[in-house]
Amino acid sequence: MSTWKSFWYGQLSGMVEPIAGVLGALAVVLAEPLLPYALAFAAGAMVYVVVDDIIPEAQVRTVFCKKKQLLCEVTNL
Secondary structure: OOOHHHHHHHHHHHHHHHHHHHHHHHHHHHHHHHHHHHHHHHHHHHHHHHHHHHHHHHHHHHHHHOOOOOHHHHHHO
16 A cells, blocks of 8 residues: 555544544533533442442451451451
């Protein structure tokens, strides 16, 4: 393939970028009013994960560490 042909294929492939940039900017403008609700939903999901998974596991680990205190201190569990 010649140098000029490669150059023009590169130029043609770059012509899509401004169009995609405008569409991306439009998507951001349209989604901006929904952003607080989406972030609130994500925060609620994280609270649910913490309450459902992490807190019970932390309590189970505490019971284990009370039974074998020396092992927990040495291994830093």
